[in-house]
Amino acid sequence: MSIEEQILAIGKKARAAAVYMAKANTHAKNAALLETAKLIRANKAALTQANQADMAQAQANGLEAALLDRLALSDKAIETMAEGLEQIAQLPDPIGEMTDFKNRPTGIQVGKMRVPLGVIGIIYESRPNVTVDAAGLCIKSGNATILRGGSEAFRCNQALAAIVAQGLEAAGLPADAVQVIDTTDRAAVGTLITMTEYVDVIVPRGGKGLIERISRDAKVPVIKHLDGICHVFIDESANLSHAANIAENAKTHRYGTCNTMETLLVHAHVAKPALAELAQRYAAKGVELRGCKRTMALLPSVKAATEEDWSTEYLAPILSIKVVDSLDEAIAHINQYGSHHTDCIVTENHSHAMRFIREVDSASVMVNASTRFADGFEYGLGAEIGISTDKIHARGPVGLEGLTSQKYVVFGHGETRN
């Protein structure tokens, strides 16, 4: 079989399994999750061995340290995977939920039912924990899934695939509901993202390059998350103590995450005290500052920011700073240079707060809170398969509901249309 035929065969099996998953009851889906969690713990030794073989080969191939770090599967990471499945089992089952029923003048009742999307293709880097997370979310949401992890995690992913299949079967669900592609050939991805007959949506998880490539070539709809160029705007009426805490936390809590602030905007009227305080805090944590001319006038040690800085996701201890003259200027800057991910205003002015949340065109808009809160767990979704910067379908953190759609349900009593 060619790679294409192999992937089409996987797609066909996924489509068939999706029919059973869509009608599976909550008890069976939870049983599969809990059984898989048990099996992960029971197979700790085998998983560790598979991971060690993956790690040895990756080291021999010269994989960089940060990626090796993500590939590694410690005892703690194995336990966390199992606990993650148990948490998903405890979430409410979204499938079959009927809402919004209304009586229509014709006598029919019209409402909606939440149903799975069908088959979800997930493409991700060499992080074995994503295999289990993604499988768990798809099982709970009644979808079938085809997983394609990074090639460095091949052995470990195959071992996890076998465990998940066993968990599904123990619960009377089709093992094909979760399939991990068993080839590292890159051509597999090309088929996966174009076989519209068998795949309903693609969720890529990884760097911007991967996601851009997939979005460009996919024929299947993609729930995508490109970059996170997030802003905090300190308004003239801000509580400056809150502003300093939020701007510090949004930048320094973690540098490599997509909801980390990359550009700080400060209203000219409060720029002097706000930046004086923040410059100290950032200096203490070794954050490099790059600023506009007015920032440089206030903080002489700051380097000049280039035009490119305003649209750069540093993912590093670097921050660009711009002094602005108005709320309008701040909103315009964010909508032009931001990535429509997460942006925050620090203000005590109610009208400014309400204008900011309405006019900033981002997936998450915040008033007086750190951008770091933009996260499925923090929002109460229980789990997260990614953060969408798209406007279509899912926007912001994507939990179980983002893996579903709603159909219309009509209850009649023999009505016909006049």
Place this chain on the structure above:
Amino acid sequence: MSIEEQILAIGKKARAAAVYMAKANTHAKNAALLETAKLIRANKAALTQANQADMAQAQANGLEAALLDRLALSDKAIETMAEGLEQIAQLPDPIGEMTDFKNRPTGIQVGKMRVPLGVIGIIYESRPNVTVDAAGLCIKSGNATILRGGSEAFRCNQALAAIVAQGLEAAGLPADAVQVIDTTDRAAVGTLITMTEYVDVIVPRGGKGLIERISRDAKVPVIKHLDGICHVFIDESANLSHAANIAENAKTHRYGTCNTMETLLVHAHVAKPALAELAQRYAAKGVELRGCKRTMALLPSVKAATEEDWSTEYLAPILSIKVVDSLDEAIAHINQYGSHHTDCIVTENHSHAMRFIREVDSASVMVNASTRFADGFEYGLGAEIGISTDKIHARGPVGLEGLTSQKYVVFGHGETRN
């Protein structure tokens, strides 16, 4: 300017207008709709003249009668356009609506706000009324729109574009919020559906060929409606009087609409009486019947249905009929041959009704009601820009809400993440 440059320029203006439309208040949007309605009535003579010039050229070019019929703009059609805008003005404004706020343990409150998609491209056939309908829905939902109508309606669409622009300006809104592409060059569509920087979603309205072509080539997400192969399944426990009324209405109320039934499935236990009654009704209306072998045994005058019949949208007085042995067989047939549009079960058995609505994978699933009810007005959406057979974003009849998305709103009090 090349065609591509022209369309990019239109896109740029639309993107700028979208910023103003997104923050426009309900009063201004309604004023634009009502003013446009007034102007349509006041310009009846000029619109009629433009339409007559379009009609004369289309006749000279040998356009077929059915298409000429859609192109024609009677006095009544002009009044209906104006009334349509007045109805849209009366619908609730979905934009800015905030819902689902929850307190999180960290102290932040997380909820959602409904916002416009941004710029919507609409591609449709030579039907001038669609120009006004689509403009009205996009204005009310706070979007900017780029309209591309069929070339036969060129003069009339340009006249309508000028009127809508006047209506927007009278209400203090940007005239560029509704732009009608002013070239009939086909290359314009190619640019429109690929300029992801300026267009957020494409809604094609027209035949299957048009929609397939657009879906294949588009880089912008498409809300698409392919075909409507709708089914009615008469279950063994059906009220046969309801069944006859529904099956007659679903087929014969209108032949050319997407929610018309194309295949009738009948449980073997009730096939004899159900088909005897329906054969009479269909004969009286001149509907041609094509059936499986068991249907032919019961109704000797019925022609044999071929495999192709089961997946054909006739849009004509033709019906295919299949006798099945079980609910499972009916569901499997619908999911295999249908188009995931609208399907109905006629039954008095509650468990069968609930299994049907859960397991049939269609945008609208109905119990004891005619498939002809699958319609934005009948569902209470107030208006409809199309019916989506996609699962992503909008599914089923798409009203104002389908032209919006939801962003997350976080209200804090200075919270930072631990």
